[in-house]
Amino acid sequence: DIQMTQSPSTLSASVGDSVTITCRASQSISTWLAWYQQKPGKAPKVLIYKASSLEGGVPSRFSGSGSGTEFSLTITGLQPDDFATYYCQQYKSFSKTFGQGTKVEIK
Amino acid sequence: QVQLQQSGPGLVKPSQTLSLTCGISGDSVSSDSAAWNWIRQSPSRGLEWLGRTYYRSKWYNDYAISVKSRIVINADTSKNQFSLQLNSVAPEDTAMYYCARDGPMGTFDYWGQGTLVSVSS
Numbered sequence: 001d002i003q004m005t006q007s008p009s010t011l012s013a014s015v016g017d018s019v020t021i022t023c024r025a026s027q028s029i030s031t032w033l034a035w036y037q038q039k040p041g042k043a044p045k046v047l048i049y050k051a052s053s054l055e056g057g058v059p060s061r062f063s064g065s066g067s068g069t070e071f072s073l074t075i076t077g078l079q080p081d082d083f084a085t086y087y088c089q090q091y092k093s094f095s096k097t098f099g100q101g102t103k104v105e106i107k
Numbered sequence: 108q109v110q111l112q113q114s115g116p117g118l119v120k121p122s123q124t125l126s127l128t129c130g131i132s133g134d135s136v137s138s139d140s141a142a143w144n145w146i147r148q149s150p151s152r153g154l155e156w157l158g159r160t161y162y163r164s165k166w167y168n169d170y171a172i173s174v175k176s177r178i179v180i181n182a183d184t185s186k187n188q189f190s191l192q193l194n195s196v197a198p199e200d201t202a203m204y205y206c207a208r209d210g211p212m213g214t215f216d217y218w219g220q221g222t223l224v225s226v227s228s
Contacts, residue, residue, distance in 0.1 A: 034214040043218035098154035
């Protein structure tokens with residue numbers, strides 16, 4: 001299986017800050033990468049697909065970049081609703097794998 | 108709007124079979140542009156994809172290596188739903204189980220509400 005490694009595990013930030021989460025794949029996945037947001041007690045919600053394409057209805061303060069093995073998710077101007085856990089996920093392989101998650105918490 | 112509605116027991120005894128069903132509205136389990144997945148989440152294993160079923164002129168299944176010997180995913184076209192059976196469960200199979208659609212963009216774009224399954228005697 002392709003292993004996905006996210007950093008940091010936890011990130012403390014304030015409303016209005018810009019934050020970046022990184023994700024590394026154990027082998028090249030081209031741009032077959034998605035980012036999800038999950039809030040407590042809810043299923044994950046897709047934010048970004050194909051590494052940098054914004055899912056419909058997702059605010060433009062979310063952006064993704066990268067290709068190959070290195071990827072990032074940036075939130076520009078954190079809003080109260082953005083405090084959540086974020087996961088990357090590769091879909092190059094049918095056996096889709098997730099990163100371990102990054103919790104964005106209020107400083 | 109696609110909706111997925113999960114059903115099934117929240118408590119299963121060790122060595123028995125975990126069975127969950129995911130009902131689909133707003134799409135078809137026989138869609139030739141979607142796949143229907145089971146994913147679980149636990150503190151120890153994180154988000155773990157378990158397997159999928161999909162129809163492309165015939166039915167296909169793919170399963171995660173970690174559960175391949177114990178898992179069956181079936182589609183029921185008459186009820187527009189799909190199901191998960193996980194055999195010989197152990198306490199480490201305790202998790203929140205989700206069904207999810209693998210849509211046209213290749214991502215899990217619709218999810219069920221989740222079912223917390225505990226494996227305990």
